[in-house]
Amino acid sequence: MESSSYAVGDLRVSDAEREPAIERLQDAYAEGRLDHDEFDLRMHLAMTAKTRNDLASVTRDLAPVPGAVAHGVDAPPQTGEDRMLAAAAHAIAVPTLFVGPLVLMLVSGKRSEYVRRQAREAVNFHITLLLVTIVTFGVGGMLYAVAWILSVIAALFALTGQTFRYPWILRLVKE
Structure with a gap:
């Protein structure tokens, strides 16, 4: 062989x-x-x-953006705890909207860039949903059924150490 x-x-x-x-x-x-x-x-x-x-x-010839995380070989591997916290950031958003992921981002994101990145993604997703619901006078609230499914998928990605990016969202919270 x-x-x-x-x-x-x-x-x-x-x-x-x-x-x-x-x-x-x-x-x-x-x-x-x-x-x-x-x-x-x-x-x-x-x-x-x-x-x-x-x-x-x-x-290669462009200086790295300050505060940016290297994606690839130089990035430290995620620990099991990092993956659990990142998954929790996505899952806790279902009952708490953006508040739960925001708390995780601020508390655990200091220790792990992976947790911070995943929690930030969940915060941005749920802020976008909230804005759509407000702008459409509540009609956008029907999107929350889809949001719960996407949150579960994102949590599963995080558990396996993969990065999940929600489609079609406003990325209001940055580094």
Whole structure:
């Protein structure tokens, strides 16, 4: 039986791994470090990158965004406690809306960036839902059935150490 090993940089890249690179490119463009043509080219390269090395080459010469977390090899592994707290941040949002995840983000997020990131995602999701419900005079409240399902899915992702990003939300709470 033949065994093959790949360097970490040769591994295929996922959409979740592309997001931080795309955000870094957008920040660099907004700061004026990239002109429009170079931004377009790098965005195309980031979206079509096949390996981690391909993706890293797109942002290698850009300084890291202050306070940003390195996604990938340099990120410390999550402990079982981190995964449980991150899952709790998503699950506790069902009865408490954004208050429970906010408390977890402020308390446990100081110790673990993974918990902070997942709790922040839950806070943003439930604030978005609350705003939709207010703007639609309560009609948006029907979305809470979907929100509970998404919260359970996000909690399961967090338990396995994966990052979950809710679709179509306002990301009001940042670093």
